[in-house]
Amino acid sequence: MTLFRRLHRLLRRHRVDEEMRAEMRAHVELESQRLQREGIGASQARARAEREFGNLAQWQQRAREQSGAAWLEHWQRDFQQAARLLVKAPLLSLVIVLSLAVGIGANAVIFSWLRGVVFRPIPGVSEASKLVLIEPRNDAGAYPGASWAEYRDLRAALPAVQDLIAFRMLPLDYGPPGHEERAFAQLVSGNYFSGLGVPPEIGRLLRENEAAVPGGMPVVVISHEFWVNRFAASPDVIGKEIQLNARTLTVVGVAPEGFRGTVIGLTFDLWIPATMSSVLLAGPSEFDQREARNYSLLARPAPGAEAPRLQADVTGAMATLARRFPASNVGVTADVLPFWKSPRGAGRFLFSGLAVLQVFMTLVLVVVCANAANLLLARAQSRRREVGVRLALGARPRHILRLFLAEALFLGFLAAVLGSLLAEWGTEALRAVPLPGAFPFRFETELSVAGLVLSGTLGVVCALAFGLAPAIRSARTDSHLALRAAKDNGGRTRGRGALVALENGLALLVLVIAALFMRSFLESRTDDPGFRVSGVLLGQYDLSGRKYDRAAGLALLSDLLGRLNAVPGIESAAVASRVPLDFHAMPSAGFTIDGAARSDGGKDRALAYAVTPGYLELMGIPLVAGSDFVPLTDSRRGPQVIVNEEFVRRYLATGTPVGRRIVVGPASYEVAGVARNALYETFGERPKPVMYFSYRDWYSPMGQIHVRTRAAESLASSDLRRTVQGVNPEIILYDVRTMTEHVEKNLFFRRIPARLFGILGPLVLVLAATGVYAVVAYSVARRTTEIGIRMALGATRGRVVRQIVSESLAPVWLGIVPAWLIAVVIMIHANHGVLVLSILLGVPALLLAVVGLAAWLPARRAAGVDPVVALRAE
């Protein structure tokens, strides 16, 4: 009978009972009719029929047992007994349930998160996993983004796409002059909301024609959070005019709660027609500039359009564009990517990070299961007599199997419940993690139903995994042997040895991974980044919404830096377009040396950013050759560039670097100096080639003001603000923070896994030790007699202990040696081929020391027994 039919019958138990009774009554009735036909009186016939049938209730009970309907009752009884196990062996149960709950909970948290990233990548958008990004890719393999002109062309050229939407990020200033705050907007195409299928909370969302004419339609949609925080959720907000970058826009609607925009991990406040960019940015229109690749394209494929066809269409359309617009599009094709692989935002980082964590958590769970199996096996050994009695009293082996499985399932069930609670708590804790800095980042995770289902499934699967071996072992018990032998003197230990090997091997792997993470995290705090972190205050400005062209902007910069340098508390001041060790990747640029193209026609790429003269000195990055940039306002010298030592090592190794020319785009830059290497993107990175350009030659309307202060840097923030206000009250300084805080933000993503590993590492160590302890404790308990004989024959206590410990550690060695080799391979891959000996030797040493102690404790206790007592115990 299949399980399904059984369950079906279980659920209909009462109905089945009733039918059975009806069937039996009918039988009695028919028999009494038959007897009446033979000439027996009605009442007599009835009585005889009933007598011949026998006790109806009793037959019914027997039939029920035969039919499998008693299944539930048996399991119910077994579960009751399993619950008693909790009381009888509280410590064992506690260890198993707690460790399993932690394993299940951690898996559920990571799984829910990972699943959310892949299947629900855009909060507030249903079926977001069906949306795909169309990302132009240049010949250097980078995704530079799409231009608005490209968006228009692709929209017309892709019949397999039902909706193609475009969007870009735009931080801007919200509020009346003098009271501005930073707000984060997305400039979007007119079909943005309709294409995503997002309905308005109130009012209406954007219309197609509102993003049709450049400079057109000063309307804005605000986020639910923005509405609640700034407008107290008042419905009067519709039709209200708000100030953005000193322009007036009309609020037409509120996006639904939970919708945060279309960049993974970021939360946006406002959505504005993309055609407003020329007004808001007060610059030249970006609509006809095919080089201005600012936009991301998101497509909803038409029903039935398969990914390969879409990719073929996109490749074809990009090829056409490359023929029509060679200046901007030669060598540029496009990839169709799932949203979570977005090259912008935190998506890819999150996915790979979470995938590593998921693997790690799965390993931990296997260790936990192996440990539980070990403990239960050891316990099953000590329950041989109980099992023997049960068998002698008529229990069948399958009843024993059921009893042991019920115990395991009971523990698994408790662990799943507790694990779900832990997962819920862990997810809440993750969502509540505050992120420093002005970037609107948030963890988008919630414990999904799938996560809870996973918890339950893991509970059952783990229970079966760790419960099956002891259950089968016990079911095979020979009741005669079990009852006769006071102690089990034989007993196979191979299974347990294998479990100990597995557990310790995995524990070693997990500990090595954890140690690597911890080390890179700790190292990054003490690592010399190549520049002086302390004593620097940072503040960001953005002139792109104001009427400053390049010349006016440079004049303003010179003025500002001059005034800052004159402030007594400030040692020096400079501006850079980027701050190293930022959250985001640094921009890079393709270049050629002395105009000589590479043999394959491609270009080398190096990180590139703009700084003002004095920046390197302020940062404490020494020049090893040449000199600093000429002043910003000095127009006599041609364009200049300063490169770092790594750049020289790779590209300018022959001859003196100073004076050589580097060609980037249309301009040629003279190498003015060579700077010492520093860290640019992350801690632990290998040296990267960098080109520093002068703001004079590489102008940007945005910048990060760097101020080196004489006293504590936070004291200078009012000086900085006052000076900036003094230059021009319209300039808004935002995201003022110290360099130390900025660097901390970079460490943020390492801190979460580091914390996780910091908790889980010791846990895994404890688990490994518990497993070994249990095995040794039970095995020496069984070997009391043997130990007694040995000692009676003259073995010293120390020798007995040594032997037990070394025997117990044999399977441990068996597990950790292959695991150690795997760890070496992992380390070579993860650590740029550098082997960290302190970890490779220290972690196994620690593990061995701990499990050795776990083996030594019970061994010493066993050897402490008086031989006479030990022998009499038999």
Added chain:
Amino acid sequence: MPDGKANLLQGTLDLLILKALQLEPMHGFGISVRIRQMSAEMLTVEQGSLYPALYRLEEQGWLKTEWGVSENNRRAKFYALTAAGRKQLALEERSWAKLSTAIGFVLRGAP
């Protein structure tokens, strides 16, 4: 044993039920009547004991059940052999034949 009727050997009830159902599906009462007829009233079963056996055989997949209408127009549960049941019947008939031959030899003291 009154009336010279034979007591049922342990385990033979299953065989009798399968045999009784060989020709057509029947309800429980019908099966008990058929067993009595087939054995020329020699074998009787305590009638209630039929039901645990029927449920056991169903559990083992040898019988299937279906609700139908009995000869006196009442709802009744009909039992029928499954393919596995037919195989089992053939198997049990063979082993029974062997056993009874063997016992026959023993009792006659031959060969």
